[in-house]
Amino acid sequence: MKRVTMNAVVDQNLCIGCKICEKVCPVYAIQVTNRKAFSDDQKCVACANCADRCPQHAIKMVERAEIRELGVDVSKFDPKEIRALCEKAHLNPEQILCYCTGTRAEEVAACLLGGATTPEEVSAQTGIRTACTIECIQPLLRLVQAAGNELHPDPNGWRWYGVTTTAWEIPQEVKDKYNSRGFYFDEDRELLDRVVKVGADKQ
Amino acid sequence: MENKNLIHPAILPIAPKPSQYGIDPSLVKTRVAELPGMCSLKLSELFPELPDVIFPGGEGALDKLYELAKDEIRKVDMSMIQPDQSVNVLASHHGFTLLGGQPYAVLLKAIRDVVIEKTGCKNIRLRAGVGMRFRETEEYIKRYGLDTYYGPGKAKGVAPVDEGIPIETEIGTLYGIKAIYDADWIIHAHHTDVREVHFHRQIDKAVKPFSMSYARIESRSTYHQNLGPRAANFTARAIFESKFVQSKFAFGAFLNVGPHGVIGVIADNNLYNINDRATFIGCQLYGKVMTLFGKIDECIAVLDFPCPVPYVFSAGVIYANFTGANSDLYDMEGTPLPGYTWYTEAFYGKNGKPLLPETPPLNPAIKMCVHNYAWTGYPSAFFSEHIPTVVVGAEQAKLFDTEPMNIKYMDHATIAKTTEGAMEFAYNATGTDKVIIFDGAMGGLNCSESLAKELIEKAPAVSKEVEEVLMPKWFRQRGVDMSVLEKLK
Ligand code: SF4
Ligand code: SF4
Numbered sequence: 001m002k003r004v005t006m007n008a009v010v011d012q013n014l015c016i017g018c019k020i021c022e023k024v025c026p027v028y029a030i031q032v033t034n035r036k037a038f039s040d041d042q043k044c045v046a047c048a049n050c051a052d053r054c055p056q057h058a059i060k061m062v063e064r065a066e067i068r069e070l071g072v073d074v075s076k077f078d079p080k081e082i083r084a085l086c087e088k089a090h091l092n093p094e095q096i097l098c099y100c101t102g103t104r105a106e107e108v109a110a111c112l113l114g115g116a117t118t119p120e121e122v123s124a125q126t127g128i129r130t131a132c133t134i135e136c137i138q139p140l141l142r143l144v145q146a147a148g149n150e151l152h153p154d155p156n157g158w159r160w161y162g163v164t165t166t167a168w169e170i171p172q173e174v175k176d177k178y179n180s181r182g183f184y185f186d187e188d189r190e191l192l193d194r195v196v197k198v199g200a201d202k203q
Numbered sequence: 204m205e206n207k208n209l210i211h212p213a214i215l216p217i218a219p220k221p222s223q224y225g226i227d228p229s230l231v232k233t234r235v236a237e238l239p240g241m242c243s244l245k246l247s248e249l250f251p252e253l254p255d256v257i258f259p260g261g262e263g264a265l266d267k268l269y270e271l272a273k274d275e276i277r278k279v280d281m282s283m284i285q286p287d288q289s290v291n292v293l294a295s296h297h298g299f300t301l302l303g304g305q306p307y308a309v310l311l312k313a314i315r316d317v318v319i320e321k322t323g324c325k326n327i328r329l330r331a332g333v334g335m336r337f338r339e340t341e342e343y344i345k346r347y348g349l350d351t352y353y354g355p356g357k358a359k360g361v362a363p364v365d366e367g368i369p370i371e372t373e374i375g376t377l378y379g380i381k382a383i384y385d386a387d388w389i390i391h392a393h394h395t396d397v398r399e400v401h402f403h404r405q406i407d408k409a410v411k412p413f414s415m416s417y418a419r420i421e422s423r424s425t426y427h428q429n430l431g432p433r434a435a436n437f438t439a440r441a442i443f444e445s446k447f448v449q450s451k452f453a454f455g456a457f458l459n460v461g462p463h464g465v466i467g468v469i470a471d472n473n474l475y476n477i478n479d480r481a482t483f484i485g486c487q488l489y490g491k492v493m494t495l496f497g498k499i500d501e502c503i504a505v506l507d508f509p510c511p512v513p514y515v516f517s518a519g520v521i522y523a524n525f526t527g528a529n530s531d532l533y534d535m536e537g538t539p540l541p542g543y544t545w546y547t548e549a550f551y552g553k554n555g556k557p558l559l560p561e562t563p564p565l566n567p568a569i570k571m572c573v574h575n576y577a578w579t580g581y582p583s584a585f586f587s588e589h590i591p592t593v594v595v596g597a598e599q600a601k602l603f604d605t606e607p608m609n610i611k612y613m614d615h616a617t618i619a620k621t622t623e624g625a626m627e628f629a630y631n632a633t634g635t636d637k638v639i640i641f642d643g644a645m646g647g648l649n650c651s652e653s654l655a656k657e658l659i660e661k662a663p664a665v666s667k668e669v670e671e672v673l674m675p676k677w678f679r680q681r682g683v684d685m686s687v688l689e690k691l692k
Contacts (some may be wrong), residue, residue: 003610010429013359024364052337056436064606069525094552097428099545100608131607132335132582134363135545138424147242154563159365164421165374166429174373178437182406184535188431190558191539195550198558 001071002101006046006061008039014058019105021050022060023157026133027124045070045123045130070127077110080203085109088146089139090168094195097139101133108140112147119144119151119160126165167192208608209659210637213649216642217303219345220509224336224578227598231576233622234641235505236649245647246518248664250491254692258306259645265309268465272313272456275468276691277321283415286323290453291386295330295416298394298458299343300510302645304683306465307394308347308583313468314456315353324454329358330383332416335608336511336580337362369420370440370448378419379442391452391474394458395481397489398514400524401544402427402534406681407488409457412446414439414635416654432546433535443474443681455537457481461488462519463646464631483687486677487669490533492518494673495658495665497528499639500506502654503629504590506575507642511581512612513543515641518648521553526586529566530671535680542566548585555588565589573625574616579603584611591632 010021010032017035029043030050039050042065051059074082079093086093086105093106107126116122119140123129129136141163145151153161166187175185219228222607235241246254258264258269263639274596292314312425315327329349331340332337332613340360344350347418350671367378383389392413402682403411409601412437414422426438442448455477456470471477485663496518502664506522524532540547542563550558565586574594579602594600594616603612617626650658680682 004635005605005610006607023366025398049337053362053364061605089554092550092558094558096549096551098624099585100610101546102584102611104472131610134423135427136424137420138428154236158364161367161369161378161421164377164425164429167431167434170374170430170434178440180682182404182433182535183437184431184433184539185437187539188434191432198552 001069002045002103002130004044004070007041007064008046008048008050008059009042009188010037011058011060012036012037014056015093018055020053024053024159026159027120031061043124043129043202046070047130047133049133051062051084054128062185070125072107072111072114072126072129073126074110077098077113081113081116082109083113083203085143085146087196089142090166090192090196091139092142092198094199095195098128098131098136101127103128105143105168109141113141116118117144135137142166204447209248209250210652210655211243211245211647213237213241214644214647215369216640216644216649217508219576222342222509223287223338223510224577224580225509225576226596227604230596230598234497234642235507235573235575235622235626235638235646236642238623239494240636241638241640241649242652242655243647243649244658249658250666251546251668253461253463253488254466256461256466256646258302259463260335260464265305266353267325268306268468269309270311271420272468273317274539275316275458276314276470277472280472281318281321281453281594283453283586284318284324284520284669285320287326288319288324288388289326289328289386290329290388290390291328291383293383294329294340294392295410295412296331296333296336296343297396298342299347299390300516301396301458301460302464302515304347308349310456310458310468311349311392312352314390314649316524317377317613318390318524327353327357328386329353331358332380332412333360333362334416334581337364357536363418363420363423367396368440369422370445372445374437374441377414377425377438377442377646378421379417380670381605383417384451385446387451388453390453391455392457393455393655394460395469395485396460396519397485398521400493401527401541405482405533405677407436407440407482408485409455409474410443411436411482413442418442418667427469427545428549431462432540432544457536457590463491479687482681483678483683484691486533486674487688489519490673491666492520493524493528493532494669495518495662498661498665499568499654499657501568501633501635501638502639503571503573503633503635504569505575505638505640505642506577507575507640508577511578512583513581515577517639517641518641524588525639525641526565526569527677529568530563532688533673543585549662570635572627572634574599575625579606579609584609584615587612587615593619593628595619595625616654647654
């Protein structure tokens, strides 16, 4: 769940149409037409990426007249299906994926079971990755992929480029080479596996 | 130890700074260190074995540092840099939060000057990475005059959502920020301050920016979500070891700091030489303060520094690490998950309890947090959710309420109109008069007299414990023994 309290507003006089705002918006809420950017306040999730990357300082975050709430009702979906999808992505349904909004894996899974197929759709519906837009991209991509979707980064944007390695895929020779330097690869993998399984017996 | 001589008047805290991430400095009416009953301890008196520092060091200290930095940087091999080539000096926001920020700015100036002097190269740019506040280093570049020093168009702040570049590593493709690598050569300009021990666990500390401030979101998320709490920093090594980064890496130049100030400058073509110093000497210098803070049994923690909540400083320890000081953050085996790190935060279930029962709580010694002055720009609701928090001033509360990463911070915190009111409330509600202030006081720490006495009493035993028991364990876990300290001298 995320409360959207702000909104991006473009000062058209300052905008030079460089499209950087478009490229960093996680939900396609701002677009450049005829060399001027326009934000859609019904889509904007107030991450402030556009405002913080605009080279002209042409975008301001202003308070919304009405607060928008984002969220997917997890109770409408089969908990077994939610768990299966989360486990496929090596996640516990209850674990928090987005440190900014507190969005849990189960909500992302529910959103995907409800028909979302891209990270942008999931962000727009659940609020995940709508604040720092940094730290939760990998588990989000992992879940979108685990739900059977192919990942195609937008070549016209910089939203995300792709999935990366997880604890379950680090090659043994890499572990052998670097273990002695104090990286606890296998121990951490075991810890992550234990987290994934918490609550499984209750189902 | 004789108490009386070691207790000093409070040190002037770091001044509030104008920033889009904090309230207007004019709204910070009172600093907690100014209130009755507050005093300071000097770290060099608490731990007399700490080495001497150049800064803080009175008038002329920064000029001295500039000259010393140039001397050290001159020693590295720069023969690979041709006069017609381009060089990116890579910086990170952290450095500007250390000891008022000036020492790091001096280092960045010295690097530029020596590269010009030794190579004749003129195309030297500054690329300053950030944490989660995408404008933060833009603010620092202006504040410290680095835009004019590096010349028009040569200094810029970069962010993890900027255009990326794929980097092939031993663990597959990771991603860097394109502007970081858009020169023939890169110079890694950093510092040995330990800062986020909860994240890097003092493994490859000097390498970390390659997966953070120089990295795209994909790599940073790999660190904080994919590998686990003790393997996370391998992301940095994987990127640094890549053929791509190695083909551009010229040298590293670091401010050599301790919790009490700037000791000197280290520059080397081999980053791992710097890394060993940062890692092992860091355990010794910072490990003692961290361990001492872990011995505090009850206190009110005060945030009073121009930085986001977890990054406010006291004696080289950030608040985030104080919230985990009930465990040994350097102990890789005994502390898989500290009380606070992002993996820990992720693993709290819907009932507000950790999924794994063995997870330690946030430091129970912190009876209340008085948030007198700290910035937004970092998800901090986990702290106010678990530690009773009182925020000073409605303006500050409003700032948090309207900042995307902290929409929930004020859901759990209360507001006091004044600093004095907040402290009174904290004293009455907690029943303790022990106060530790995270205000960046240089060379020491500000606290209440009651806490000062306790710290003075406990310091000698902590020093012994760290040297004789903890360091041998920490080093063994990192593949070395105590003889490494001799080698690094
Ligand atoms: S980033 Fe700024 S200048 Fe560029 S198109 Fe968007 S609003 Fe206009
Ligand atoms: S969602 Fe973020 S990037 Fe997109 S328009 Fe709103 S504030 Fe700007």
